[in-house]
Amino acid sequence: MLSCRSLSFHYAQKAPGETPDFSFSFTLAPSHCLAVQGPSGSGKSTLLNLLAGFLEPGGGALCWNDADLLSQPPWQRGMTTVFQEHNLFEHLPVWANIGAGLAANLKLTAGQRQQIHDGLEDVGLGGLYNRLPAELSGGQRQRVALLRALLRQPRLLLLDEPFSGLDRTNREALWALVKRQQNAGVAVLLVSHDPEDIRALADSCYQLEDGRLVAQDASKILPV
Numbered sequence: 001m002l003s004c005r006s007l008s009f010h011y012a013q014k015a016p017g018e019t020p021d022f023s024f025s026f027t028l029a030p031s032h033c034l035a036v037q038g039p040s041g042s043g044k045s046t047l048l049n050l051l052a053g054f055l056e057p058g059g060g061a062l063c064w065n066d067a068d069l070l071s072q073p074p075w076q077r078g079m080t081t082v083f084q085e086h087n088l089f090e091h092l093p094v095w096a097n098i099g100a101g102l103a104a105n106l107k108l109t110a111g112q113r114q115q116i117h118d119g120l121e122d123v124g125l126g127g128l129y130n131r132l133p134a135e136l137s138g139g140q141r142q143r144v145a146l147l148r149a150l151l152r153q154p155r156l157l158l159l160d161e162p163f164s165g166l167d168r169t170n171r172e173a174l175w176a177l178v179k180r181q182q183n184a185g186v187a188v189l190l191v192s193h194d195p196e197d198i199r200a201l202a203d204s205c206y207q208l209e210d211g212r213l214v215a216q217d218a219s220k221i222l223p224v
């Protein structure tokens, strides 16, 4: 269980009255998906960066069960993030883009290569092992990025608008992939503007208002 209590942050340089002081509180259980919505500038990236360890909070607590995460560097927090864009290394083929998530120096074991091969088959990208990102469609790129995140076996997946710009078929394929991870115990925090993504995946939904997470009415989240 991820527990975030009054995790606070303020930007040192900010326009008075425009940028709120942030304080985030929520819990997220394994296998659950929590969606976060909010207009541009409301603090969605700030929240993800605090959770992932790329920003240092001014105060509050962030724990996985009883273990403090704030004292852990990003790579030891058991989280991976998938962004909407700029996910792939353009000069590396698909296998290496995924492999970089398993071994930064790309010295992969035979088992890891097999894992990548099987994972690509699994997400319908079996023939694309050696392709460069420029030779992939938007949906295929997102599947590669998601697969890289999933093969790292995170306990928490942070998704930042990962399905934007994809057609329905590709979005459904990625929803299914995320759902499968949830069923296997992975907790998911989904930042999305899209009600369809939220209805397809989320168990609970929060709105970012004035630097705080405000719970939304769960009855409004209907299955797609």
Ligand SMILES: Nc1ncnc2c1ncn2[C@@H]1O[C@H](COP(=O)(O)OP(=O)(O)OP(=O)(O)O)[C@@H](O)[C@H]1O
Pocket (backbone or CB within 6 Å): 011, 012, 013, 014, 018, 019, 020, 038, 039, 040, 041, 042, 043, 044, 045, 046, 047
């Ligand atoms: N480095 C920074 N210095 C000062 N203010 C910042 C900085 N980064 C973000 N902000 C401000 O903090 C607020 C939240 O920004 P953030 O990027 O978290 O919003 P967001 O909800 O992710 O927006 P978007 O949907 O446009 O990506 C905004 O008002 C933004 O201008």
